[in-house]
Structure formats: structure tokens, C-alpha cells
Amino acid sequence: MSTLTLTLGRPTLADTVFSRSLATDIALVSAGAALTAVMAQVVVPLYPVPITGQTLAVLLVGASLGATRGAISMLLYALLGIVGLPVFSEASSGFGVIAGTTGGYIIGFIFAAGFTGWLAQRDWDKKFLGAALSFLGGTAVTFAFGLTWLAIATGGTFEQVLAWGLYPFIIGGLIKAGIAAAVIPTTWKIATKFSRKQD
Secondary structure: OOHHHHHHOOOOHHHHHOOOOHHHHHHHHHHHHHHHHHHOOOEEOOOOOOEEOHHHHHHHHHHHHOHHHHHHHHHHHHHHHHOOOOOOHHHOOOHHHHHOOOHHHHHHHHHHHHHHHHHHOOOOOOOHHHHHHHHHHHHHHHHHHHHHHHHHHHOOOHHHHHHHHOHHHHHHHHHHHHHHHHHHHHHHHHHHHHHHHHO
16 A cells, blocks of 8 residues: 555545556656646636636546645646646646736645545545535635735735636536535546446
């Protein structure tokens, strides 16, 4: 059993599907970062603000991998973008994105995945209501970091920061939390049935 899985304590959805080892942890962390990079390029054109798949990926990765691997996966995602890979939204990259007005959201992804994963390790992700609440909590963590960073970067007032960085994204955040809350418990049911058949 790997160092990463030892720190996890309770098994996650990924542990139900894959055998637990250091190699598996590395593969899952890398896959989580890759999924987030791909989903960051997915845009649903809604008015007044389009919805991207980036934060949905963060929720799914956190819940699937757990607190430690989820947070490390998002840290890897951020580092890949910083060193120049076009993994951020609109295929952007570089430290300038992190230092810019939206950088706080990317930093928030690390903590959101960790928080969502921590709740998943306590079975919040196995039923729709618990999953929905945990994903809304993860979304709130992302906004907490994003809005704080936005306020510092712009020097805007409290109302301005909310208008720029929260209000336009509320509907999208609720939709993504709902999608994740439907996907993860359903996947748990399928994985559990498959695991029983294997036994």
C-alpha cells in the first residue's frame, strides 16, 4: 500500500475501481489533472456568463480520489499551467494567469478538491443529497479563494467583487454541483455492484 493511500484512511470511489498502489496513485493524480485541463476547454455558451467544465472536473476529481490525491492532482494541474502547458481555460498558461485576477480560483481548486475529497471519505458522496451539499461546499471554497484574490488584484469594493466574480457564476455553479451529485452516487452504485460480482 502506498504512502498516499495510507494517508487517505478511508477508501474512495477510485479505490473501489482500482487496486491501491503508489503507481495507481500517480496515475490517478495525473489523470485528474488531465481531466481538469480538458474540461477547462469545454465551454457552454450561456447568458450572461458561459459555463466552463473546469470546476466540475475539480469536484469530480476530489470526490473520486479523496482529500490527499484530489488536492495533489489540482496542485499538479496548477503547476503544469504555470510552467507553460495550455491547461487553463481558453488554453491559457503561465504564472501571469495565477498572478492575475482569476488566479485565486485556480489556487482554490486545490483546497476545494481536498475539502470535497475529505467529505467523500466520510461517505457524503454516496447519496444525492450528501453529494450535492459537499459539492456546493467545494464550490464555496473555490469562490472564497477566488473572490479574495480578485479583491486584492483589482482593489474593487465588496459589491464590485461580488458582481464581477460571484453573481454571474451562481447558476453555473449550481448546475455543476447538481451534475456531479448525480454522477458520483450513480457511479458508486455501479462500481459496488461490479465489485460484488468480482467477489
